[in-house]
Amino acid sequence: MLEQLRSAIRDVPDYPKPGIVFKDISTILNNPELYRASIELMVEPFKGRENLYIAGIEARGFIFGAAMADRLGAAFVPVRKAGKLPWKTRAVSYALEYGEDTLEIHVDAIPEGADVVVVDDLLATGGTVGAVLELLETSKVNVIGVSFLVELEFLEGRKKLGGAPVHSVLKF
């Protein structure tokens, strides 16, 4: 199944800009068997955990994180781009190649001390998830893992994630 998943991912050269090879996972979502298998593999390390919170990062982290929460009987917490959440938020800003971006979480989304798994589709440089971990640190929660479908190992994103246990299904 890992090989099927790996070969289903579509490489799109020079998207969104020259020199980047974009890993298009919509080809997995498009296939019911592969989508389900990817969720099965992503939840594997967290099966049987109770009172779990899945923090999914907008937007592709929602697609995997929400399905994982359903599979695990966990709560789902959206981590969203600035200005999208209606209630009181905590925010973190982080550097992009040009400029910066901001992610937000509702202040009361996760109780202090709760176990959390952070989910995104892909780990590249680690900037995005690193910022979310920083955000969760101020929320005093217990991050038990970070889960990705794809990890681009050559970018060494793991180094930006401190001690959080990283789980990725496919490594390139």
Ligand code: AMP
């Ligand atoms: P980073 O902060 O560099 O780890 O980038 C992670 C975010 O950017 C994830 O939400 C990915 O969806 C997206 N991303 C970065 N690089 C790629 C790539 N080569 N292919 C697909 N998505 C990417």
